[in-house]
Amino acid sequence: MFDNLDFDVIRRSLPYLFLDGMSFTLMLTGLSALGGLIFGTLIALMRLSGYRLLGRVAGLYVDFMRSLPLVLVIFWFYFLVPYIGQWLTGASRPIRVGAFTSSLVTFIMFEAAYFSEIMRAGIQSISKGQPAAASALGLTYSQSMRYIVLPQAFRNMLPVLLTQTIVLFQDTSLVYVLSIPDFLGAASKVAQRDGRLVEMYLFAAAVYFVISCVASYGVRRLQARIAIVR
Amino acid sequence: MKHRHIIGCLVAGALCAGPAAAQELTGTLKNIKDTGAITLGYRDSSIPFSYLDDNQKPIGYAMDICYKIVDAVKKELKLDKLEVKLNPVTSSTRIPLLANGTIDLECGSTTNNVERQKQISYTNTHFLTASRYVTKKASKINSIDDLKGKPVVSTAGTTNIKQLTEANAARNLNINIIPAKDHAEAFLMVETDRAVAFVMDDILLASLVAGSKAPGDYVISKDAFSKPEPYGIMLRKDDPAFKKVVDAATAALYTGGEGQKIYDKWFTQKIPPKGLNLNTPISAELKNEFAKPSDSPDPDSYK
Amino acid sequence: MNYNWNWHIFFEPNPTGAGTYLDMLVAGLLLTIKTALLAWVIALIFGTIIGILRSLPSRTASWIGFCYVEFFRNMPLLVQLFLWFFVLPELLPRAAGLWLKQLPNAPFWTAAIGVGLFMSARVAVQLAAGIGSLPRGQKNAATALGLTTAQGYRYVLLPMAFRIILPPLTSEFLNTIKNTSVAITIGLIELTGQARAMQEFSFQVFEAFTAATVMYLAINIVVVTGMRFLERSLAIPGYITGK
Numbered sequence: 001m002f003d004n005l006d007f008d009v010i011r012r013s014l015p016y017l018f019l020d021g022m023s024f025t026l027m028l029t030g031l032s033a034l035g036g037l038i039f040g041t042l043i044a045l046m047r048l049s050g051y052r053l054l055g056r057v058a059g060l061y062v063d064f065m066r067s068l069p070l071v072l073v074i075f076w077f078y079f080l081v082p083y084i085g086q087w088l089t090g091a092s093r094p095i096r097v098g099a100f101t102s103s104l105v106t107f108i109m110f111e112a113a114y115f116s117e118i119m120r121a122g123i124q125s126i127s128k129g130q131p132a133a134a135s136a137l138g139l140t141y142s143q144s145m146r147y148i149v150l151p152q153a154f155r156n157m158l159p160v161l162l163t164q165t166i167v168l169f170q171d172t173s174l175v176y177v178l179s180i181p182d183f184l185g186a187a188s189k190v191a192q193r194d195g196r197l198v199e200m201y202l203f204a205a206a207v208y209f210v211i212s213c214v215a216s217y218g219v220r221r222l223q224a225r226i227a228i229v230r
Numbered sequence: 231m232k233h234r235h236i237i238g239c240l241v242a243g244a245l246c247a248g249p250a251a252a253q254e255l256t257g258t259l260k261n262i263k264d265t266g267a268i269t270l271g272y273r274d275s276s277i278p279f280s281y282l283d284d285n286q287k288p289i290g291y292a293m294d295i296c297y298k299i300v301d302a303v304k305k306e307l308k309l310d311k312l313e314v315k316l317n318p319v320t321s322s323t324r325i326p327l328l329a330n331g332t333i334d335l336e337c338g339s340t341t342n343n344v345e346r347q348k349q350i351s352y353t354n355t356h357f358l359t360a361s362r363y364v365t366k367k368a369s370k371i372n373s374i375d376d377l378k379g380k381p382v383v384s385t386a387g388t389t390n391i392k393q394l395t396e397a398n399a400a401r402n403l404n405i406n407i408i409p410a411k412d413h414a415e416a417f418l419m420v421e422t423d424r425a426v427a428f429v430m431d432d433i434l435l436a437s438l439v440a441g442s443k444a445p446g447d448y449v450i451s452k453d454a455f456s457k458p459e460p461y462g463i464m465l466r467k468d469d470p471a472f473k474k475v476v477d478a479a480t481a482a483l484y485t486g487g488e489g490q491k492i493y494d495k496w497f498t499q500k501i502p503p504k505g506l507n508l509n510t511p512i513s514a515e516l517k518n519e520f521a522k523p524s525d526s527p528d529p530d531s532y533k
Numbered sequence: 534m535n536y537n538w539n540w541h542i543f544f545e546p547n548p549t550g551a552g553t554y555l556d557m558l559v560a561g562l563l564l565t566i567k568t569a570l571l572a573w574v575i576a577l578i579f580g581t582i583i584g585i586l587r588s589l590p591s592r593t594a595s596w597i598g599f600c601y602v603e604f605f606r607n608m609p610l611l612v613q614l615f616l617w618f619f620v621l622p623e624l625l626p627r628a629a630g631l632w633l634k635q636l637p638n639a640p641f642w643t644a645a646i647g648v649g650l651f652m653s654a655r656v657a658v659q660l661a662a663g664i665g666s667l668p669r670g671q672k673n674a675a676t677a678l679g680l681t682t683a684q685g686y687r688y689v690l691l692p693m694a695f696r697i698i699l700p701p702l703t704s705e706f707l708n709t710i711k712n713t714s715v716a717i718t719i720g721l722i723e724l725t726g727q728a729r730a731m732q733e734f735s736f737q738v739f740e741a742f743t744a745a746t747v748m749y750l751a752i753n754i755v756v757v758t759g760m761r762f763l764e765r766s767l768a769i770p771g772y773i774t775g776k
Contacts, residue, residue, distance in 0.1 A: 016285075016286050020286065064750070066707075067707075067711075067749055067750050067753040068711070068746060068749050069710075069711035069712070069713075069714035069715075069725060070711070070714075071714040071715060071725050072714060072725045072728070072742065072745055072746065072749065075725070075728075075729065075742060076742050076746075078323065078326075078327070078332075079323075079326045079327070079330055079738050079739070079742075080330070081330075082330040082331045082332060083536070086331075093257070093261065093331060094329075094330045094331035096261070096265065096267075096269060096331050096332060096334075097331075097332060098269075098317065098332075099317055099318065099332075102332070170607075170608070170610075171609065173609040173611045173612060174609075174611055176411075176611060176718065177411070177717065177718060178318075178320070179274055179318040179319065179320045179323070179412065180318060181286070181318065184611065184612060186286070188415075188615075189274060189282060189286065192275060192412070192414035192415055192418060193275070193414065193503070195418065195421065195442065195443055197418060197422070197615075197619045197620065197623070198619070198620050198623045198624065201615045201616060201619055201620050202620060204612055204615075205612045205613075205615075205616055208607065208608050208609055208612055209604075209607045209608050212608070213603060213607050216603075216606075216607065321733075322729060322732075322733055325736060326732065326738045329536070329738075346736075348736075349736045381635075381637075381639075383720075386729065386730065386733060387733040391733075392548050392733075392734060395548045395549050395550075396548050396550070398549070398550075399549055399550025399551065400550065406638075408640065408720040409720055409726070409730065410720065411718065418619075419720075422619070422622070422634065423631055423634050423635065424634050424639070
């Protein structure tokens, strides 16, 4: 059953798969996680701000994004981002946005909804006495958030945030639908050019599997360490 | 200025309509000048028009034509340096990505028809091809009617899948149409027996068959879903200044004989990555069109 | 925004010769629902089996459960669908592979099974956590009553655990619906696929995607409302969520 397979095709395409494909995937994952975390924290703060309208807008955004399949969101943003850019900058025609930037915006906006729920839970896990003590010490709201609440919330939620990042790492493979050469896209391009679907897809699956496994093992270790400290 | 004007006239030939530089720049040209960059949309597997070589760099007949257009744009805007950005597109994404400014020119194998001209513009035709289908010889499909009730694949977003869909409805064929992301993926569906046939432009089918593991196993149909239709490089609609530059550049290329040379390079000689030779000399219709370049969507105007 | 809006496009005939563009999208919506329901049944069946395995005292059983979950959780869904669709038939004996590939509606079955197994790993994790959250007394009481392990699970542990994990299961069901859209990569023309097809045929990108978005929101609202009723009627007295 493996007799007419040619696993050498993998060796021949390794530089392309990793230098182009995997670096795109990792860069997209890293920057989206960072952007999603920042943006998600802002959304979480809006929801917990106590301003009715602000909280409502943030809540709607989160519910909206979480109702939609990522594939649809990827299509939406790829076609829409240049118009948003035009609207934001007041330019006369749509802004030229490259494939990477466009995917980055998509994943930041999409993941922000998920990260915000995690950060919200994290902020709510801090006992009320802490911000109260902070304000008794004369810290302003933003100072108390910055120095007291958010660092602890982030720390408590670190394993969950990292797990979500592993999900994000896997989800970036969906840019395949736009023919953007991420790791899976690169593998499929080689697979289709050389007619080596079986070899390339098995290899891609193995790579994703190993990376995700090692990463989630790391997260479990981290979780155990944090649990003891607390 | 005078010198420029003369070159412009030489380039544009009969189409030369006076000094463009005197006018204020608008649209795509302004955008290119402001950013110092132009973005070409390329395809993964439109062999030999626009596809990836061994280093995953887009090459092909349409890419060569686009680079000539880029040279003309650079000259028109009097730029010392013009950065060329490349963005992958599929049949499904190419029109929205052109409309939303992600790409400035689409260099591939896009059929020029009246319907699409309502959305975007084309420059002069660079190829003529009809819509047919490829099957394995072993599956013994002899006519479109033999496809009845079978799974047939085509590439999402092409005129071919639309023609197949329409024929399916009109002739009650009850074909199970599978949309694929790109030509290579669609062809693999036939190669792996997921589908019995792949409906596509015959030239693309011929190159996919030639590059496959066992070219002898396949046969391209005599039956066609369409007349030979023109391929054009797409640009945004309602941008006459940019279209004028692009049209002039392609017209000069085709009438001056260089078009024929580029054609021969991709269709009658060995091409990367596998050293295939498509052995498809230029057709009489395309030769006529090269002598009198046209962006008409009407297949009958190329006879 | 220089884009030609045309909201009437939904009522114009589509090129399939059967009805309007709106009909196309509705057909996609129905296929999304059908695929998601079948996938969800598969996810519940396999998720329950694996969830139970994970909660059993046997080392081997929980190891098998662990491996299953890790296998399906550590690969992107898209890659899993490719494995089922493109790779599996090639690794089978030729006749079996050919039979598999020529099944009518192969993308539908592959999508339902692929998404179902992917989601089953998540259901298993939720269920194992649900069983783990039950007081140990429940299991002991079942044993004391003379129930076998199987009976204990059937009559005591599972009914409790499932009612406790109903809220997370709701969101896993919503994920199942959303995940069916990944199957456009293997040629399933569900809602997102029909929206894309409509964009390709009519060139009205944003109308097509807006309609699909509205339909996904509607499914979400229906499911969330329905599950809320279910949660209320199944709530366990004495628990926080109970009456």
